[in-house]
Amino acid sequence: MDVLSTEDARTDEAVPGVYLSQLADGDEMSVQKFVIDPDEAVPEHSHPHEQAGFVTRGEGVFVVDGEERVVTVGDSYVVPGGEAHRVENRGDEPFEGIDVFSPPRTDPDWRD
Incomplete structure (x- = not known):
């Protein structure tokens, strides 16, 4: 079993004001904080x-x-x-959550 703390995860500013942290990844899926x-x-x-x-x-x-589909704290969603x-944040506070990708998204193009 692998364990990765958010404190140890690599975080990138994918585009201005959007921060993505690659968390755990396995053979079938990966987890990312946004x-x-x-x-x-x-x-x-x-x-x-x-x-x-999950927001x-x-x-x-x-x-x-x-x-347009609004999601808020406690909502979950699936994008095929x-x-x-x-995705837009039109609010006054950060929009944060966790995404799971299948198959794993371990080398996203925004890192290029």
Whole structure:
């Protein structure tokens, strides 16, 4: 069994105001913590990985095919692999949570 503390995880500023920490990863999935500052966004993108998440702080807006879906503390969500999406923080506090990717997303393109 592997254990990785968030304090020991590598955190990158993927785009301005968006911080992603790669946490545990295994053969079938990986875990990532995200923090999106107020008035910041993850631009539209897609990836082959299915993405399931859980919100721990704040509120975010997912935009998929022009449709907006608001998620807040305690909500979970799934973004199918290959589906283009963006995420915005329109609130006054950071938007934070945990994402699980399958297959593992251990070498994301935002690190390039």
